[in-house]
Amino acid sequence: MFESITQNLTGALSFFRRGGKLTEANIREGLEAVRQALLEADVNYQVAQDFANRIADEVVGEQVLKSLDPTQQVIGIVHRQLCELMGPVDHSLPPPSSEPVVLMLCGLQGSGKTTTSGKLARLLQTQGRRPFLVAADLQRPAAIDQLRIIGEQLGVPVHTEVADGNNAVRVCQNGVAAARKADADIVILDTAGRLHIDTELMQELQQIDRKVNPHQILFVCDAMTGQDAVNSAKAFNEALELDGVILTKLDGDARGGAALSVKAITGVPIKYIGVGEQLDKLEPFHPDRMAGRILGMGDVVTLFEKAQEQFDADQVAEQQKKMMEGKFTLVDFKSQMQQIKRLGSLKDIMKMIPGMGNLVDAHPDMDAEGDMQRISGIIDSMTPEERVNPELIDLGRRRRIAAGSGVEPSDVNQLLKDVSAMAGVMQDMASMPMWKRLGAASQLANTFAQNPGAQIQAPQKSTVMSFDEKRRLQEKKRQQRKDTKKAKKRNRR
């Protein structure tokens, strides 16, 4: 998400870096590039203009020009301005009480209201609330069925009524009453999509607002919307006093400029973002983290939170111990892969790690999930002993494993080499202090960005050898020479 903004903005900011020193002239050039990057990302013209001006005001201040690292300062300013542009956000909902809390979703056609209703219900479920859905979209054919099916998938009760000749206000009123009876503590009203210039339908929404009196009204907005997003958000806000925006379809390559504009123009904050088709793909929106992502600084906080949710702490501790000791086996490798898989798609994960984002852009056809599946296939085809002790695997066993997992024997070989090299790298990294580890990781990422097919190289050990090591090496080489001689003899026969 936000790739294009990121790319363009990073490009624009590189203007500031030229020549290493900031002058008035390259500031102006750089800011023009920033403005254009924002416009190309569908940011509203006025917002882009104001944004560029605000940054100019701060940057031109003497302190920046005279500071040691002006570029970093400019990026810092942009980051702070982006946060201010998109925030602050309050995700809190009214606490559970005897009366159910009512949330109303509204928006244009096709913005994703029905799917978002389901996602929101699921999110609330995980927070221990008891959600209840009301199908108030009587316009679109089969919208009611859609919500009913989603409700069944989630195990959330859905209030439905016949669409023909019915009216949405009544459905909402009945829905809230039904929710009370069903002992739900939060009700989500899924209203029909409508254009903000359709006075009749907008009045219907106002009527629901008056009769049902929802605690929060959320505007669902498609991240791909262009300049009109601001107009529709403004019109809905004038009619209904919105409490928040849910930005959907952010998993594509949408530039999300709407996200930057809506808050700036209407003052209504973005509260949630939809990042996938599955019902669990709704996340609370954090302006500071998003600003980091837009500037290509990664989003380690979200990654860390996700990891904490999904990982088993004991397992992680044990693995780390093994890594330190260099006893990292195929079994550990596989369980680690499975843990990572739980976090979501590899691409998404990589984008959250600083410096790894451009790796994803550099290799768009990278099929990381497929590779992972192949690798776990190979490991599954090994016997338990082989997994712990890969030295056992000779030519015959390698063939058997390859046949069992449907790959070439050379693939098996490659995996064994990679894992043993990785064990070395990890052992080294584990003994490093934290800040060095990050450096080592991003170095690894850069190597891959340049040469994705590269094997992981075992770290070069110090060339100063102890006496014992030297002797062992000499012995090994002598043995190798002997073996080759023998082999040559055998071949001659």
Place this chain on the structure above:
Amino acid sequence: MGLFDKLKKGLQKTKDLLRTDVRDLFKAGELLEEKHIEDFYARLIGTDMGVEASKAIVTELREKHLGRTVVIDEIWKTIRDKLKSLLKGGEGTLWDVNNKLSPLKLAPTGTTVILVAGVNGVGKTTSIAKLANLLQSHGKKVVLAAGDTFRAAAVEQLTLWSRRLGCEIVTKAASSDPAAVAFAGCVRAKEIGADVLIVDTAGRLQTQQNLMKQLSKIQRVIEGQIPGAPHEVLLVLDATTGQNGVSQAKHFSEAVACSGLVLAKLDGTAKGGVVVAIRQTMSLPVKYVGVGEQVDDLELFDPEGFVDALFEK
């Protein structure tokens, strides 16, 4: 209602906006200054036509009129001509405005297959219903294939439409392979000797590579059943879409070789200006525009008419 009346109505807002802008910004008899041009640039950006197209128009304005006395009609002409040339692209795609079916490449004999694709929520299913209605009103026998087996109740939605329109529909259970639905659609269409088969697909974001591959597979399956098919691959685009529309057009064309666009939901305040940006980057013509919620609110897109509708008095 005249031929372009609905289109004009759909574009009324855009038209009003541009016209009043021009009148407000450029006052007859005054000198045209950089400030006016920058303001007009802002309004052009507001139509979603993109930075490049807007710049092209503004540059033209600057060259021809900057520092001179404003003559509104001449400024109009400059803007209109530039926009027309941007919209026509390299080879001017023009079709018979009196024959609504003329943008479609119909098979000379046998069944014509139209594959419809697009991102989520752009109005694919509704556009298919409108297209089916248009074809039927021209005496064509239409079969629909409900290929959106992913979204909950999408099949029901299309089934409801088929009942209203009185045309046949081929469906399979939810979450079955959409290519299988397309296959069954082809078989059924040949069986009953239908003129046109319209295949619906699930909405997908253009960055989801697996789903884009699935789309290519659907196309291959159709081709295997009916040689030369699909004759038309229409990409449905939401008129409110911003610059992301260019990315959509590009990626979908890579997967299934789109033959044209359908611009849906042009009845809001949306400008649909993104078609200019798309036309600039690739030679994909807009064939139809959806201009209302009724089933007959599908109009043929004609670049000349589009621009004239934008600027007509």
